[in-house]
Structure formats: structure tokens, C-alpha cells
Amino acid sequence: MRISSAQYFSMNVSTMSDQQAQLSNIYQQISSGKSLTTPADNPLGAAQAVQLSSTATALSQYTTNQGAALSSLQAEDSTLGSVITTLNSINTLGIRAGDGSLNDADRSAIATQLTTLRDQLLTYANATDSNGNSLFSGFQNAKQAFTTDASGAVVYSGDTGTRTVQVTDTNQVATSDNGAAVFLSAGSVNAQPVASGNSANTGTGVIGAVTVNDPTNAANAHSYQIAFSGSGSTLSYTITDTTTGVAGSAQPYTEGANITMGGQTVAITGTPAAGDGFSVQPAKQAGTDVFANLNDMISALQQPVQGSQAAVATLQNALNKGLSQLSNTLANVTTVQASVGGREQEVKALQTVTQTNSLQNASDLSDLTETNMVTTISKYTMEQAALSASQQAFVKVQGLSLFQYLN
Numbered sequence: 536m537r538i539s540s541a542q543y544f545s546m547n548v549s550t551m552s553d554q555q556a557q558l559s560n561i562y563q564q565i566s567s568g569k570s571l572t573t574p575a576d577n578p579l580g581a582a583q584a585v586q587l588s589s590t591a592t593a594l595s596q597y598t599t600n601q602g603a604a605l606s607s608l609q610a611e612d613s614t615l616g617s618v619i620t621t622l623n624s625i626n627t628l629g630i631r632a633g634d635g636s637l638n639d640a641d642r643s644a645i646a647t648q649l650t651t652l653r654d655q656l657l658t659y660a661n662a663t664d665s666n667g668n669s670l671f672s673g674f675q676n677a678k679q680a681f682t683t684d685a686s687g688a689v690v691y692s693g694d695t696g697t698r699t700v701q702v703t704d705t706n707q708v709a710t711s712d713n714g715a716a717v718f719l720s721a722g723s724v725n726a727q728p729v730a731s732g733n734s735a736n737t738g739t740g741v742i743g744a745v746t747v748n749d750p751t752n753a754a755n756a757h758s759y760q761i762a763f764s765g766s767g768s769t770l771s772y773t774i775t776d777t778t779t780g781v782a783g784s785a786q787p788y789t790e791g792a793n794i795t796m797g798g799q800t801v802a803i804t805g806t807p808a809a810g811d812g813f814s815v816q817p818a819k820q821a822g823t824d825v826f827a828n829l830n831d832m833i834s835a836l837q838q839p840v841q842g843s844q845a846a847v848a849t850l851q852n853a854l855n856k857g858l859s860q861l862s863n864t865l866a867n868v869t870t871v872q873a874s875v876g877g878r879e880q881e882v883k884a885l886q887t888v889t890q891t892n893s894l895q896n897a898s899d900l901s902d903l904t905e906t907n908m909v910t911t912i913s914k915y916t917m918e919q920a921a922l923s924a925s926q927q928a929f930v931k932v933q934g935l936s937l938f939q940y941l942n
Contacts, residue, residue: 752798
């Protein structure tokens, strides 16, 4: 087969042009640091790079969300810690207020201290995060959670929503707890029944705390009314289950003896008068508003009781009821704080996973798009040598002809 000079020249020029283009492409990769600049460079790699870039964007957003969620949870955790400290201080004062050696002035001073602590608690209930969002107003994060009306009652202005943030493609985390769940509720598991005396009682009977002997007894969820009749040796009481409307038979009263209702007992000391009444209710029916409870305790302490044993008994019943409700609030807030702490740990764990995934994703994307300088420079040197050899070979071969051989 004959190859004409034109064909020979064309073939060699084409080969060297391809080599020159390849050399130029490699040089561009070295100078730019990118091995993948257009889909034509590596169609499969380009598709993978698009997917990795999309994943990187999502991971970056999750990282931002996790940081915001953790900041909000830490703010709530710190605030709840302060709330618990305040509630413990209130509890200490409430117990002290029941000391029989105190006079009306002493109790009035304690009422003033409780008022200060109530206002402090209200400040915590209206706390905000670093972005100025209310911690406890539910979805109404721009609104103050609690306000005080003209009568001095504290009113919840938020809603019962719980704000959440997407922290991974499959995980959402609650970044706050609404004020109703924290300050106006009692836990469904750890709440204790509340005993109280009627404010209109005229005797000296004081009801103590409820002891739950059988937590599995369904009747513990009922409300009970204890009504007294008679006097002296004929003083007796009747228990009425106000949930079912069933009243028991009259029983003689023995001071300090246990009175059983369902799987729980309570004791009454002192001497109730005929017509006096006491109640035992599940926590949620007895009242779970911590601010209303504190207002009741403050009001009771501001009433003069010196010189009246009946008034002293009414005060003690009010304090006992308030302390029982306070105990339920304290248990509820502690449970909420534990939940917040658990969510903090969850977010921190997800941050570690997300950071690891981000680094791996960045490494994979770099392998696809970044130039490996060692390999690429070596390849550039080889292409240079190949082009130079092609050029030298072409120069030598093009000088070969029969006429030059004869000469």
C-alpha cells in the first residue's frame, strides 16, 4: 500500500495536534487546580460531582440548623436551672411560713419575699434566646409568653405549639417547650394528689399530704370530698367519691388516723367542726398553674391569724396545699429539663456525625474535581516528551527520499 506525501504529512500533523491539545488540557488542569471543569472532561464524574455538591449544601444547612438548635436548647436548659433554683427557694420559704412560732408580721415578710420570687419566676418564664425569640411562647416566638392582668393574675399569651428544627434528612428535634407545658402543668407520671381544706372551715382540722400506697389503683385518679358532722365523741366524717358520685358511710374521726381513698391515704389532725370539708384531688384537677398557686400562698400569708386557732388551721391548710402543688411543679420542670438535656446530647451527637460526613463528602468531591499535582505533572512531562519525539521523528522522516539517497 502506498502512502502519499500528502497523507504522511496530514497524519503526522494530526497526531502532533492531538498531542498538543492533550498537553494544553493537562497544563490547564495544573494551572487551575481543577481536573473537572466541564462535563465533557468526565461525564460520569461530573454527575457524581453534582450529587456530592448537593449533599454538601444539605450538610452545610444541617450544620447551621444543629448549631441554632443547640443554642436554643442550651438557653432553655440554663433558664430551667434558674427556675428550679427559684422554686426550691419558694419551697423553703413555704415550709418556714408554717412555723407556729411566727407572728403575722413575720408571715407578711415571707409573703413579700414570695412576691419577689414569683416576679423572678415570671422573668424566667419570659426569657428569650440569643436571637430574641421567646423560649416558652410556643409558635408565638415574637410574643412575650406571660403577662399580668389588672387583677395581678399571670396570663399565658403563647400557644401549645412546640418549635422543631430539621437537623438531618431524617431527624427533627424540638428546640423549645411551651410555657403551658412548663409552668401550667403537672407531669402525668410523677404528679402527686393534692389535699386541701375548705377556706370556709371553722374548726382546727389540718389535712396533711397524700400518701400513695398503691400506684396501680385506678381509683387514685378520682376526686374525693371528706365532710365532717357531729361534735366531740360523735364527730365523724363521710367520704364521697365526687368522680362517681358514690358516698360512703359515716366513720368516727380519730385524730391523725389514716383515711383511705382508693390506693392512697391521708391524715387529718386537730378538731374539725361540723360542716367542715376537705378534698383530695389528682394534681391536674387541683390546679397546676404555678403563678396562681403562688398568689394563693401569698394571699394566705397576708391574712392576720393571730388569736384564732381556726384561722391558723386555714392558713396551714393553704400552705400544705400550696407546697403539694409546688412539689408537682418542681417535679414537672425537672422532667422538662431532663428532656432538654437529652435533646442537647442528641444534637451534639448529630453534629459529630454531620461533621464526619461533611469531611468525607468534601474529600470525595475533591478526588473528583481537584487536580492531583504529582500524577498530573508526571503526565504532563510524559506528554511533552512524546510530542518532542513525534516532532523529531517527523523532521527526520520527512527528509528521506530516493533522490537524497542517490545523492
